[in-house]
Amino acid sequence: MIIIELDIYTGVLEYKGINFSFVFDKQELRLIPPKDKKKEIEHEWFMHKIGEGVYAGGDHPQMERPFLVGVCNEDGNKMVFITQEGTYIGRYNAVLRIEVIAFFVLKYGECSINKMCFLSPEINCIHSIGQSFCFEYDEDFIEKGIVQLRTNEFSAVTTKAEIFEYNSKIVKVTFGASRTLSSGVTETPLKLSSSLCFEFDSTEDYTFIYYLWLIAKRFIQYLCYRKNVFFSKVELSTSYKENKHIKIGELYVLDDLENHDVEEEVLKKGCYIRQNYIAGAVGPILQSIAEDSIYLRHLPQNYEEGHHIDAARFVMITAAFEWEFRRIFPEGIKKKEKKIKAEETVVQLLTPLIENNTGEIKSILKYLKKCVGNDPLSSKLTFVGIELGNIIDIFGKHLYALNGKKLKYSEMGERLAAQRNNFAHGNLDKDFDELALLDLIYLELILYAMQLKFYGVEDVKIKKAINDLFHKNIRIDE
Incomplete structure (x- = not known):
């Protein structure tokens, strides 16, 4: 068309x-x-x-x-x-x-859509476009200049389908590659692009399709740890014969129509999570995005912003950790029987006091009761350090050693909690603990480790994903 x-x-x-x-x-x-x-x-x-x-x-x-x-x-x-x-x-x-x-x-007269494919420079890297083709040339290539470029078949570059659900509809997701041939004088004769594709039951619910676009956008943002990712094209298709699709249109979102600078240098560095690292976890990650249960509000606007910390980002990143800790470890930290009994006793003591008081005193007592049993940030980080130490310690020890310090999760949690509270309560007159900045940088890595582990990604692939995404250049052994 x-x-x-x-x-x-x-x-x-x-x-x-x-x-x-x-x-x-x-x-x-x-x-x-x-x-x-x-x-x-x-x-x-x-x-x-x-x-x-x-x-x-x-x-x-x-x-x-x-x-x-x-x-x-x-x-x-x-x-x-x-x-x-x-x-x-x-x-x-x-x-x-x-x-x-x-x-x-x-295309006029066509309205039912059951497939959409997203194209972007980021997707070309996440699902490497290089696997879509190979070169063939003989020994006298230099003299004759003959080289053959052969594209690989679709099945060889299409990933195993995974699924997620949105609005009570099942969506099948794959990564693949598309080819565009042209005989135009001013156009490239062969253009290859990687694509992220969603398939679903035929629908004329265009709002549903638009929300799938939002889910895909947030997914790519998550894999790149920045918000400024943009789709160069969103192709819409309908069924054609058996198990085939024909393109019937395109979706344009106004925010993506503006001129945007592609972060080519960032992509060249490899600062993204590759699809092969998260194979099998793509569906669950998209499901969390569709349900709005994964915390993404702390993502920086661009790569450069990700290297600058202000009060707002400090609070948002620590909030992300607290949110993800509750989601991933809903039962919290396992406590000793002695501590459990002590907390129960405190609750019993506070209950009649709450009932017998009014006004501000009652509000304060209710707040104290609510705080009983809450684990401090230092305890949560110590717990995560024990649970995920074999994944994250390699990054933490390296980071703190570069700054002449030792990694201690409990102290890290205390510094982060103190600095977060100073920012959140406007205590800007308090001295800034510079080591808390180091703690926050490490906390960003810990967040990804927690999330990817939750989605079932293998430990070594989590380490590789973090190593690439944050450009750590640390040797990761299999």
């Missing part, structure tokens, strides 16, 4: 029973009503009637549809606009102005 990429799209679409003409400049969707509907829109949509023929200004209507569907004048293709539900519809006279966050361009 041919999809014409334009700066401005025009066409027609139906909204609230009215056939509008639309103009879309990849920023804002403007709906132009027919002449006989202009007064109706101005009076009934944006005003309220206070008397016969008398209207007063009213509240702007809100967008109640998750998407709008139209037909493009330029090529006859179907266009679907993903809206921001709940936002106010603006207007200039009778022309409606609607906020759009993404749009689909689909």
